[in-house]
Structures are given as C-alpha cells and as structure tokens.
Amino acid sequence: xxxxxxxxxxxxxxxxALLALSFNLIYKTTRILHISHGAVYVASAYIFYVxxxxxxxxxxxxxxxxxxxxxxxxxxxxxxxxxxxxxxxASLLLSFISSLGMYLFVINLVALIFGNEVIIIQKDPDTNxxxxxxxxxxxxxxxxxxxxxxxxxxxxxLRTTNLGKSINALSNNPELAVVLGMNIRxxxxxxxxxGSILTAVSGILVSLDIGTDPNMGFSAVFIAIxxxxxxGTDVIEGxxxxxxLLAFIQNFTSxxxxxxxxxxxxxxxxxxxxxxxxxxxxxxxxxxxxxL
Amino acid sequence: xxxxxxxxxxxxxxxxxxYSLNLLxxxxxxxxxxxxxxxxxxxxxxxxxVMNFGVNFFLAVLVSIVIxxxxxxxxxxxxxxxxxxxxxxxxxxxxxxIYGVLYNWVSITRGPYGISGIPRPEIAGFKFDxxxxxxxLTAVIAILIFLIFRRLVLSPFGRTLKAIREDEIAALGLGKxxxxxxxxxxxxxxxxxxxxxxxxxxxMTYIDPTSFTIYESIFILSMILIGGTGNLRGPLVGVxxxxxxxxxxxxxxxxxTIAPNVRQMIxxxxxxxxxxxxxxxxxxxxxx
Numbered sequence: 001x002x003x004x005x006x007x008x009x010x011x012x013x014x015x016x017a018l019l020a021l022s023f024n025l026i027y028k029t030t031r032i033l034h035i036s037h038g039a040v041y042v043a044s045a046y047i048f049y050v051x052x053x054x055x056x057x058x059x060x061x062x063x064x065x066x067x068x069x070x071x072x073x074x075x076x077x078x079x080x081x082x083x084x085x086x087x088x089x090a091s092l093l094l095s096f097i098s099s100l101g102m103y104l105f106v107i108n109l110v111a112l113i114f115g116n117e118v119i120i121i122q123k124d125p126d127t128n129x130x131x132x133x134x135x136x137x138x139x140x141x142x143x144x145x146x147x148x149x150x151x152x153x154x155x156x157x158l159r160t161t162n163l164g165k166s167i168n169a170l171s172n173n174p175e176l177a178v179v180l181g182m183n184i185r186x187x188x189x190x191x192x193x194x195g196s197i198l199t200a201v202s203g204i205l206v207s208l209d210i211g212t213d214p215n216m217g218f219s220a221v222f223i224a225i226x227x228x229x230x231x232g233t234d235v236i237e238g239x240x241x242x243x244x245l246l247a248f249i250q251n252f253t254s255x256x257x258x259x260x261x262x263x264x265x266x267x268x269x270x271x272x273x274x275x276x277x278x279x280x281x282x283x284x285x286x287x288x289x290x291x292l
Numbered sequence: 293x294x295x296x297x298x299x300x301x302x303x304x305x306x307x308x309x310x311y312s313l314n315l316l317x318x319x320x321x322x323x324x325x326x327x328x329x330x331x332x333x334x335x336x337x338x339x340x341x342v343m344n345f346g347v348n349f350f351l352a353v354l355v356s357i358v359i360x361x362x363x364x365x366x367x368x369x370x371x372x373x374x375x376x377x378x379x380x381x382x383x384x385x386x387x388x389x390i391y392g393v394l395y396n397w398v399s400i401t402r403g404p405y406g407i408s409g410i411p412r413p414e415i416a417g418f419k420f421d422x423x424x425x426x427x428x429l430t431a432v433i434a435i436l437i438f439l440i441f442r443r444l445v446l447s448p449f450g451r452t453l454k455a456i457r458e459d460e461i462a463a464l465g466l467g468k469x470x471x472x473x474x475x476x477x478x479x480x481x482x483x484x485x486x487x488x489x490x491x492x493x494x495x496m497t498y499i500d501p502t503s504f505t506i507y508e509s510i511f512i513l514s515m516i517l518i519g520g521t522g523n524l525r526g527p528l529v530g531v532x533x534x535x536x537x538x539x540x541x542x543x544x545x546x547x548x549t550i551a552p553n554v555r556q557m558i559x560x561x562x563x564x565x566x567x568x569x570x571x572x573x574x575x576x577x578x579x580x
Contacts, residue, residue, distance in 0.1 A: 033377050084568060093323060093580045094567045096380070097517060100510060101563030108556040218506070222388070225381060264392025270385040274378055275370045 003134050005251050011140035013240075013247035014147035015202045016223055020231075020239035021154060022198035023224035028233050029171040029191045030086075033096040036077055037199055037224065038217025039106035044070040044200030045207035045216075046110055049119055067200050074196025077102065078189055086188075103217065111214040120211035139209040146201060154198075155237055167191055171236070219263075226270045232280020241281065297427045301495060303535050304430035305488050310516050310527035311441045312484035317513070318521025318578045319445055320477040321457030325509045326367065326383040327485050329390035332504025334360045334486025335493040336394060336401060339410050349413035353490045357483045364482035365475070372474040387506050394501040406500025413494045420494075430491055437484060442524060444480070453477055454522075457578065514563050520576020529575045534559070 019041070026034045047069045051062035081102060085095050126137040158164040170177040170187050178184060203220070206212065223246065230242030246266065253265045273280065313327045338356040341347040347355070371382040394401050401407070412421040413429065420426045444450055455463040456470050464470050493499050511534070519530020538555045546554055572579045 033380065081564065088568075090568075090571065091580050092376070094571055096323075096377070097580065098564040098567045101514070101560040101567070104510070104514075104560030105557050105564070108553040108560065112550055112553040112557070222384075229378075229381065258396075260396050261392065264389050264396065267385040267388040267392070271382055271389065274374060274382045274385070278374060278378055 003132075005248070005255055007134050007136060008140070009244065009248040009251045011136075011143045012251065013244035014143045015205055016227055016243035016247050017147055017240040018150065018198050018202040018205075019220055019224040020227035020243040021151075021237065022195035022202075023221065024228045024231075024233060024236050024239040025167070025198075026191055026195040027228060028236050029167055030082065030188060031092050032082055032099065033092070033225075034077075034099055034195075035096065035221055036081075036099045036103045036106065037195070038219075038221035039103045040070050040073050040077075040196045041199045041203040041220045042107060042110055042212065042214055042217040043073055044203040045212040046114060046119070048204045048207060049114075049121055049212070052121060063204065066204060067197055070196045070200035070203075071193050073106075074192040075189055078192040083185065083188065107214050107217055114214070116214060118211045118213045119207070122208055139205070143205050143209070146205060150198070150201065151237075151240070154194075158236060163187075163190065168236075223266070226266055226273075229270055229273050229278075229280060232283030234280070234283035238280075238282040294423045297423045299535065299539060301423070301427050301430050303531055304427070304434040305491050305495070306512070306515065306531045306535055307434050307528065308437050308488040308491070309485055309512050310519070310531050311437060312481045312488070313512055314516050314521050314527045315441065315445070315453075315477055315484070316481040317516060318523070318526065318576065319450060319453040319457060320474055321460075321578070322372070322474060322478070323380050323513075324383040324478075324481075325380060325506065325513060326387040326390075327481075327512045328504045328506070328508035329387045330360055330364060330482040330485035331489040331492070331508070331512075332390060332394060332499075332501070333363060333482075334489030335499050335504070336407075336489075337486070338490040339407055339493050339499060340400065342410060343407065348415070349411070349490075349494055350415055353487060356490055357486050360486035360489075361479045361483045364479050368475045368478035372471050372478065384506065387509050391501055391505055394504065401501070404500065404502075406498055408498040410493050410497045410499070412497065426495055430495070433487065433491065437487065438524075441484075445524070449473075449476075457522075511559070514559050517573055518559070518562055518566060520573030520578075522572070522576055522578025526573055526576035530573065533574070 019037075023034065023037055026032065026037070044066050048062050048066040051057045051065050052059065057065070077099075081098050082095055085098065122139075126139055129136045129138070129141065156164075158167065166177075166182055166187055167190065169180075170182065170184065174184075177187075199220075203212070206216070206220075223243075224239075227242035227246050228239050230245055231238045231240075246269070249269060250262050250266065253259075253262050257265075309327060309331060312330075313324065316322050316324050316327075334356050337359050338349070338352040341352040341355055342349055367382070367386050371379055374382055395403055397403070412419055412426070414420070418425075420429050445453075452463065452468055452473050455466070455468065456473055460470055492503070515530040515534040516527045517530070518533055519528065520526030537558075538551070541551060541555060542548075566573060567580070
C-alpha cells in the first residue's frame with residue numbers, strides 16, 4: 001500500500017514538477033506572480049481537445065499545434081502585458097493585477113466557447129500495468145516518462161548553455177544584467193516561451209488523464225505556487241522538490257483522511273511554510289533590503 | 293420597483309465590503325485576496341447563532357463581528373510581517389482554507405447543501421421582511437459604516453496607515469509600530485466584512501460556500517481596483533461599475549446563460565487595461 005502511494009505520488013509529482021518548474025522559471029526571472037500561467041495551462045488543454053477530438057487530427061499534430069498556440073499565448077502575455085509595464089517601471093503588483101485580469105478574460109472566453117463542464121479526451125478506460133502489487137496506469141507511466149525526458153534537457157539548458165546562463169544571470173541580478181548590456185527583452189521572451197511550453201505539456205497530460213475544465217487553471221497555478229514556496233525561489237530547478245513533496249502529501253491525505261480535504265491541506269501547508277520558513281527549504285534567508 | 297431596490301440592496305452590501313477592503317488595500321497597502329473569507333465567516337457565524345440558539349439577528353451580528361475579528365488575528369498577526377507577494381499568497385491560502393472548511397465541515401455548515409430558511413432580521417416586533425424595509429436597513433447600516441470609515445481614515449490612525457503604505461521603513465523610523473497598525477487595520481477590515489456577510493445571509497435567507505469562493509474575493513478586489521482605492525469616492529465608483537453595469541448588459545439583450553462569462557471578461561479586461569493607463573483606478577488616489 002505504501003509503495004502504491006509513492007508510485008502515485010511520483011506520477012502526480014511529475015505533472016506538478018513541470019508546472020512548478022515553469023512557474024518558478026518565470027517568477028524567479030521576472031518577479032511577476034504570473035497567475036495567467038493557469039490560463040495558458042487551460043488553453044493548451046482545450047486547443048488539444050479541439051484538434052484531437054473535434055477535428056480528429058493525429059496525436060502528434062494536435063500536440064504540436066497545442067504547444068505552439070500555448071507558446072504564442074505566453075509570448076503575447078509578455079509582449080503585450082508585462083513588457084509595457086516593465087518599461088514603464090511600474091510596480092510588480094500592477095503586473096500581478098493585470099495578470100489576474102487577463103486570467104479572468106481568457107478563462108471566461110474558454111468557458112464561453114466550450115461551457116463550464118469537464119471535458120474528457122480519453123473515453124476508454126486506461127490500461128493498467130501491475131508490477132509487484134503496484135498498479136500503474138498507462139497515463140501515469142507517460143507522466144513519469146515525460147518528466148524524465150524533459151527535466152534533464154531543462155537542467156542542461158539552464159546550467160550549461162549560454163542562453164540558460166543568461167537566464168540565471170538575469171534572475172540573480174537584474175541590475176547587473178542591464179549594466180552588462182544583456183538583451184533583457186529577448187531573455188524575458190525566452191523565459192515565457194519555455195515556461196508556457198512546459199505548462200502546456202502538463203496541461204495536456206492532465207487533460208488526457210482526468211479531463212479538464214476552465215476552472216482548473218487556478219488550482220494548477222496554486223499548486224505551482226505552493227511547490228515553489230515549499231522549495232524556495234533561489235534555485236529554479238529546485239522547485240521539483242516541492243512538487244514531489246506536495247504530491248506525496250496530497251496522496252497521503254486522500255489515503256489516510258479523505259480526498260475532500262486535499263485542497264485545505266495544501267493551503268495549510270502553504271500558510272505553514274510562509275509563516276515558519278518563508279524562504280523555502282532550499283534558499284538562504286535574506287536581509288530585509290534584499291527582499292524588497 | 294422591487295427589482296431596483298434589490299440591486300440597491302446588493303449595492304449597499306458590496307459598498308460595505310468595498311470600504312472594508314479599501315481600508316486594507318488602499319490605505320494600508322496590503323493586497324489581500326481573503327475578503328470573501330471574512331464575508332463568509334461573518335455570514336456563517338451569525339447564521340449559526342440565529343438558527344441554533346434563536347438569538348436576535350442584531351445581537352448575532354455583534355457576536356459575529358467579534359468572533360470574525362478574533363479569527364482574523366490568526367491571519368494578520370503572523371502574516372503582516374510577510375513582504376509583497378508573500379502576503380498575497382498567505383491571504384489566498386487562508387481564503388482557500390476557509391472555503392475548504394465551510395465546504396467540508398458538514399456537521400456545522402451543512403457543506404455544499406448550504407443553510408436555508410434563515411429568518412429575516414427583527415427588532416422590537418418589527419420584521420424586515422419586505423424588500424423596501426430591508427433596503428432601508430442596509431442603507432442605514434451602509435451609511436453608518438461609511439461615516440465610521442470616514443472618521444477612521446481622517447484621523448491620525450488613517451494618516452499612519454497611509455504613511456505605512458507609502459514607506460513602511462520610514463514609518464518605522466518615525467517610531468510607529470507598523471506591525472500593530474497593520475494588524476489593527478486588518479482586524480477592522482474583517483469586522484466590517486463580517487457585517488456585510490450578516491446582511492447578505494439575512495437578505496438571501498440562504499447561504500452556501502459557493503458565495504464565498506476565491507472568485508468572490510477577486511471580484512471584490514477588482515471592484516475597488518477599478519473604482520480606485522485610497523480615498524472615499526473610489527470604492528463607490530467601483531461598486532456602481534461592478535453591480536449596476538451588469539444589469540445594463542441584461543437590457544442590451546445578452547442571454548442569461550453567457551452573461552456571467554461576458555461580465556467576467558469585461559471586468560478582467562478593464563482591470564488589465566486600467567492598470568496600464570491609470571494605476572489608481574477611475575477615481576482613486578493610491579497608485580500601486
């Protein structure tokens with residue numbers, strides 16, 4: 001039974017990890033609380049649904065279309081919403097509020113077109129694999145595999161390539177990055193592109209697994225936020241620690257208590273961390289002047 | 293006529309909510325997404341006392357204010373020390389937590405079924421069970437709260453809050469206990485929100501957790517951000533925009549099935565555009 005919980009947590013954690021990685025990448029680099037990340041997540045799932053079910057295109061083509069549209073949506077957020085505010089040197093609160101506003105806009109547009117009901121892409125029951133008493137569905141295997149494929153690429157991109165290093169530079173010290181003449185605009189667009197593609201992958205995975213509805217965007221972005229708060233923002237790829245931890249706690253809650261309390265427990269953890277260790281597990285405590 | 297009064301009752305209730313959040317967002321500079329949680333706590337506590345112990349509505353309101361204020365300390369005392377984004381996140385977390393409790397604690401709140409048959413308020417033999425009577429009640433309370441609020445923000449207390457909003461470290465340097473002022477502001481704000489909750493419960497005679505979700509919090513927040521914060525007229529403009537404007541939408545013939553979505557889209561777009569061109573809102577003073 002305990003091994004089963006761990007396996008389920010690995011699968012759920014893989015999806016959460018993609019969300020948290022992408023959210024932290026954007027948050028750490030631009031310092032924007034990008035609530036609209038949830039909008040990209042929902043949009044990707046719905047575009048995939050339109051291509052795969054309504055237009056009955058092949059899987060790969062639907063995937064490519066959905067990822068590209070999410071990419072464009074993410075870039076549009078940066079180009080039309082955040083960058084103008086950044087250039088005005090407006091406070092980050094304004095970016096957050098605008099993000100919230102545009103989240104409402106996109107989500108309700110989706111709800112207007114497709115309705116508020118849950119949309120299910122895969123109608124057949126999932127194939128199960130049984131390994132040593134552990135039941136693993138096909139979707140769970142795909143979730144774990146996608147994480148295993150994506151994470152190393154992400155890690156090596158961020159740590160070894162020049163572009164990845166410039167993202168790190170911008171997120172560690174924005175002023176210095178400007179002084180050194182780095183192309184801030186290009187790096188920001190890059191960050192939003194990578195972030196949006198990663199969140200789209202998790203959006204599509206979840207919609208294939210349990211279906212999707214417009215309100216899922218909020219829970220997705222919340223999960224990313226909680227995972228990031230647990231692990232701290234200092235190390236971008238550290239967010240996966242929080243994601244897997246959160247997945248385990250959620251699975252453990254539904255196994256030992258009830259699935260209904262999952263959300264309340266998640267936010268209890270968020271509040272506990274904010275109060276007791278606001279810098280997260282992996283970050284160092286900062287002086288007041290540095291935080292502001 | 294009753295239709296018009298119904299809208300005005302909603303305007304009154306939301307005015308109370310808007311002013312309560314204005315104290316927090318516009319004067320103290322704390323962006324809170326938990327106002328619907330206090331609104332809900334207020335409604336549920338008053339309902340609990342009215343339904344289970346047959347307490348008079350007005351007494352229940354007082355009890356509800358006190359308990360909500362005490363509960364708010366659990367959030368405000370630890371979280372006022374959090375900076376910027378983290379305060380927003382803590383308030384969001386609290387909002388979701390309260391919704392979870394209201395939804396799942398079935399033995400007290402009846403969970404998703406909600407509580408129905410809440411009696412209309414009654415005082416000295418007079419029952420506020422017609423719409424005009426209830427409108428008078430909400431109007432009197434809203435005006436009362438407006439006057440209290442006005443007194444509060446024009447006092448030295450209000451000026452200190454503004455100082456904290458503009459530059460917390462400077463206020464600290466001038467010897468103000470900023471944490472204490474923030475906590476006080478949070479407590480007042482949640483107490484006022486509880487009044488709105490009680491009035492809502494008494495008017496609808498039915499409450500369920502879906503009226504107190506995070507979307508409601510965002511709605512209240514966007515209302516005052518659109519209208520403007522940090523002064524007395526901003527929230528008024530915001531409430532009129534947010535409550536009266538959708539009714540206009542109904543008259544131009546948008547079907548009821550899509551109206552909520554269209555409304556939300558318009559709020560969202562207005563918020564995003566306004567924050568770029570006019571960060572202080574339509575009639576506000578505080579620029580984020």
